[in-house]
Amino acid sequence: MSNVLSNKKRGMRELGAEKKVGWDEVTHGVILHSFEDDATDVAKRKAEDRNYSDFSSYTATVASWRVIKPVYNRDICIDCQNCWVWCPDSSIISRDKQILGIDYDHCKGCGVCVEVCPTNPKSLLMFGEALSSEDAIAQWPVKEKKEK
Amino acid sequence: MAITSVKNLKEFSTTNERFEGAHLLCPGCAHSMIVRELMNCTDDNLVISTNTGCLEVSTAVYPYTSWDTSWIHIGFENAATAAAGAEAMYKARKRKGTLKNPDAPVKFVAFGGDGSTYDIGFQWLSGAVERGHNFTYICLDNENYANTGGQRSSSTPIGASTTTAPAGRVSYGEKRNKKDMLAIMAANGASYVAQVAPNKWKNMAQAFQKALATDGPCYINALSACTTEWKFDPKDTINISDLATDSLVFPLYEIIDGTELNITYRPKNVLPVKDYLAAQGRFKHLFKPENAYLIEEWQKRVDAKWEYLQRREEARV
Numbered sequence: 213m214s215n216v217l218s219n220k221k222r223g224m225r226e227l228g229a230e231k232k233v234g235w236d237e238v239t240h241g242v243i244l245h246s247f248e249d250d251a252t253d254v255a256k257r258k259a260e261d262r263n264y265s266d267f268s269s270y271t272a273t274v275a276s277w278r279v280i281k282p283v284y285n286r287d288i289c290i291d292c293q294n295c296w297v298w299c300p301d302s303s304i305i306s307r308d309k310q311i312l313g314i315d316y317d318h319c320k321g322c323g324v325c326v327e328v329c330p331t332n333p334k335s336l337l338m339f340g341e342a343l344s345s346e347d348a349i350a351q352w353p354v355k356e357k358k359e360k
Numbered sequence: 361m362a363i364t365s366v367k368n369l370k371e372f373s374t375t376n377e378r379f380e381g382a383h384l385l386c387p388g389c390a391h392s393m394i395v396r397e398l399m400n401c402t403d404d405n406l407v408i409s410t411n412t413g414c415l416e417v418s419t420a421v422y423p424y425t426s427w428d429t430s431w432i433h434i435g436f437e438n439a440a441t442a443a444a445g446a447e448a449m450y451k452a453r454k455r456k457g458t459l460k461n462p463d464a465p466v467k468f469v470a471f472g473g474d475g476s477t478y479d480i481g482f483q484w485l486s487g488a489v490e491r492g493h494n495f496t497y498i499c500l501d502n503e504n505y506a507n508t509g510g511q512r513s514s515s516t517p518i519g520a521s522t523t524t525a526p527a528g529r530v531s532y533g534e535k536r537n538k539k540d541m542l543a544i545m546a547a548n549g550a551s552y553v554a555q556v557a558p559n560k561w562k563n564m565a566q567a568f569q570k571a572l573a574t575d576g577p578c579y580i581n582a583l584s585a586c587t588t589e590w591k592f593d594p595k596d597t598i599n600i601s602d603l604a605t606d607s608l609v610f611p612l613y614e615i616i617d618g619t620e621l622n623i624t625y626r627p628k629n630v631l632p633v634k635d636y637l638a639a640q641g642r643f644k645h646l647f648k649p650e651n652a653y654l655i656e657e658w659q660k661r662v663d664a665k666w667e668y669l670q671r672r673e674e675a676r677v
């Protein structure tokens with residue numbers, strides 16, 4: 213689990229940054245291999261233990277799509293895994309039933325994770341893309357009173 | 361079949377993800393929630409076909425693929441055909457003894473949009489189910505042709521505004537009722553048929569696992585709330601899905617071997633249909649006074665369908 217949060221391979225490239233073969237040079241039928249080596253037991257391995265090829269979108273980033281980003285606050289989180297199951301971009305990193313953080317290479321800033329977080333205050337909140345996570349956590353709201 | 365435990369979310373979260381990020385589906389798109397969960401609920405090798413539509417164009421943008429498994433893209437009408445062909449070849453090669461790993465567990469899955477399932481791939485799906493291929497067909501039902509800009513399909517419900525049946529001065533939008541694909545597939549001979557929604561993650565995972573474990577053709581209709589064409593904020597995908605299942609606009613049930621119908625989710629508090637409609641831009645015009653009768657009709661249709669499902673469940677026919 214060494215490099216799960218800062219996996220070197222992840223999000224190396226902007227989409228479309230590099231062209232292998234022009235679209236007009238492709239003959240009918242193309243096979244893209246997601247992995248460099250034998251992929252037979254891929255379902256038994258975590259991302260950090262797989263050898264992704266440059267064809268896997270795992271190695272690409274969509275970070276530039278975001279204008280707002282979710283920030284994760286470990287202190288409040290109860291590891292319910294709601295954010296993990298509903299993230300449409302496989303961007304909540306969970307290992308051994310604990311949330312480790314957000315994959316900012318693949319997160320598009322949709323805000324679904326914040327909506328489904330059940331804690332009070334929420335353990336995930338949206339902030340401007342430019343704000344640092346430390347600054348965001350420093351302005352975390354306090355517990356909201358239940359409306360009568 | 362090697363299944364991942366879906367007893368609770370914590371257990372489920374220990375699965376090894378096989379659907380990668382940096383696909384190009386819209387932020388908040390439910391297609392990926394459904395696909396990710398299918399791939400996460402089993403360890404078996406998967407052979408997946410996907411025809412043209414939002415899912416395909418967004419997950420195989422050359423030179424990238426988001427699929428950590430065998431995956432085939434095929435033309436608009438042929439998700440079922442590709443999965444059926446791969447399954448037939450697999451069986452033939454197994455019989456002839458030419459498979460490298462004949463004992464490795466393999467499952468065949470097809471993903472199609474509602475445009476391709478309800479309309480354009482309909483006869484190919486029907487044929488594959490009739491022939492009895494051992495595969496699971498999953499329709500990502502967003503009730504329109506989203507990838508080409510939101511045209512109506514035969515899954516679009518009455519009153520929705522789409523680009524080919526827009527609401528305006530002379531029309532309230534779609535005029536025909538949504539086609540009942542579950543009844544059609546059950547009558548077509550599918551061994552297992554189910555309607556699921558991503559907000560009920562466990563219900564959905566259980567249906568996926570049942571389908572994958574069933575020997576025979578299975579059809580699953582998955583509610584896929586579309587932020588772009590239904591016109592709601594991307595953060596609300598799960599909220600909208602909750603409104604759909606809890607207002608019974610999208611009831612969750614299964615049909616086994618064409619006859620045994622089981623309701624798989626009963627909301628504790630049934631919400632009014634108008635709450636579901638009010639949350640989406642595609643139904644905005646229904647709230648004009650002259651269209652009030654349409655909302656009443658909606659509610660009546662939903663009540664009648666719920667009544668029908670309950671009676672079928674009871675009658676076991």
Ligand SMILES: Cc1ncc(C[n+]2csc(CCOP(=O)(O)OP(=O)(O)O)c2C)c(N)n1
Nearest residue numbers: 412413414436473474475476504505506507
């Ligand atoms: C035979 C054929 N007709 C039309 C098209 C154009 N086309 C591509 S995707 C699409 C819409 C797909 O709608 P749906 O199946 O509902 O999937 P969604 O994009 O909504 O997920 C259409 C009409 C095509 N590719 N092939």
Ligand code: SF4
Nearest residue numbers: 299319320322323325
């Ligand atoms: S904002 Fe959306 S994409 Fe980003 S982590 Fe949350 S749910 Fe996933």
Ligand code: SF4
Nearest residue numbers: 289290292293295329
């Ligand atoms: S939804 Fe909230 S409480 Fe639950 S695991 Fe995610 S951050 Fe933690």
Ligand code: SF4
Nearest residue numbers: 386389414586587588
């Ligand atoms: S248009 Fe709808 S279905 Fe297509 S990617 Fe966007 S949200 Fe998903």
Ligand SMILES: [Mg+2]
Nearest residue numbers: 473474504506
């Ligand atoms: Mg569609």
